[in-house]
Amino acid sequence: MSKIYFQGTYGAYSHLAALSIFKNAEIIPCKTFDECFLKASKDDNSKIIIPESNRITGNIGIEYLIFKYRLNIYSEYFQKIEHNLLGLPGTKISDIKDVYSHGQALSQCSKFIKSNNLIEHVRADTAGSAEMVSKTKDKTKAAIASSLSAKTYNLEIIKKNIENEKGNLTRFLIMGKNISQPEFANKKYITSFLFKLKSKPAALYQSLGGFAINGVNLTKLQSYPEKNTFDSFFFLCDLDGHIEDIKVQKALEELGLHCQDFHVLGVFEADKIRGK
Numbered sequence: 001m002s003k004i005y006f007q008g009t010y011g012a013y014s015h016l017a018a019l020s021i022f023k024n025a026e027i028i029p030c031k032t033f034d035e036c037f038l039k040a041s042k043d044d045n046s047k048i049i050i051p052e053s054n055r056i057t058g059n060i061g062i063e064y065l066i067f068k069y070r071l072n073i074y075s076e077y078f079q080k081i082e083h084n085l086l087g088l089p090g091t092k093i094s095d096i097k098d099v100y101s102h103g104q105a106l107s108q109c110s111k112f113i114k115s116n117n118l119i120e121h122v123r124a125d126t127a128g129s130a131e132m133v134s135k136t137k138d139k140t141k142a143a144i145a146s147s148l149s150a151k152t153y154n155l156e157i158i159k160k161n162i163e164n165e166k167g168n169l170t171r172f173l174i175m176g177k178n179i180s181q182p183e184f185a186n187k188k189y190i191t192s193f194l195f196k197l198k199s200k201p202a203a204l205y206q207s208l209g210g211f212a213i214n215g216v217n218l219t220k221l222q223s224y225p226e227k228n229t230f231d232s233f234f235f236l237c238d239l240d241g242h243i244e245d246i247k248v249q250k251a252l253e254e255l256g257l258h259c260q261d262f263h264v265l266g267v268f269e270a271d272k273i274r275g276k
Helices: 013-021 033-042 063-069 103-108 110-115 126-136 147-152 203-207 209-213 246-256
Strands: 003-007 026-030 046-054 072-080 084-087 098-102 119-123 141-145 156-159 169-176 189-197 218-225 233-240 259-269
Touching: 003 013, 003 033, 013 026, 013 046, 013 072, 013 147, 013 169, 026 033, 033 046, 033 063, 033 169, 046 072, 063 218, 063 233, 084 126, 084 147, 098 103, 098 126, 103 110, 103 119, 103 141, 119 126, 126 141, 126 147, 141 147, 147 156, 189 203, 189 246, 203 209, 209 246, 246 259
Parallel strands: 003 026, 003 046, 072 259, 098 119, 098 141
Antiparallel strands: 046 169, 072 169, 084 141, 084 156, 189 233, 189 259, 218 233
């Protein structure tokens, strides 16, 4: 049985996403993202499911680990994020004074928190907050977390869907050590890669010309400073298309002329949600 690692505790949104995709795998929590990447880099028979960005609050901040470990990306998965107010069974909203959750979840539910005069407390993750509330046995404390967390820690959903904006999604990446790419067919693909440019003036401008000339659409281009430096940057990129497509090959060849480091992270089918 293959192993799937996620960051957090049981009941986390990553756990929920893993259950949606992997029906027959052993799903194992890790304390940190770094631990997830490390486990997958050492074990061919394991994969990790990692949140990469959120539609409302942007990047999760795992780019440096993608750069460091260079695991293969097999697929993307968009998980609907529905935040719930969880408390001990029998708790009413009027009983609650303190609310605990991950910083992003708290900011995504700020209107509800303010309108109910709740004092917010930032914790490492949503499910861990739910676990903490279940252990305190204190009706003045509540957590913002998934419905799976409510089931996992025997809490009651006091109020469903308390997020500011409906339709919030988190993009997850499924990654692992072995390289695997789908065959080029008549489908929508994403090619994900990272690169570091040679140090010369206007390097980025020149390096991107090949994409424009070949009509290749970049859906993501983000720069990150290399560890312990502010003058050396690497870039993470997603483009529309399969690496075996001639247009994509030509664009990447052109990019390669300007690179000190270039690495393909993965080729995978675009999630159907992208088109919506």
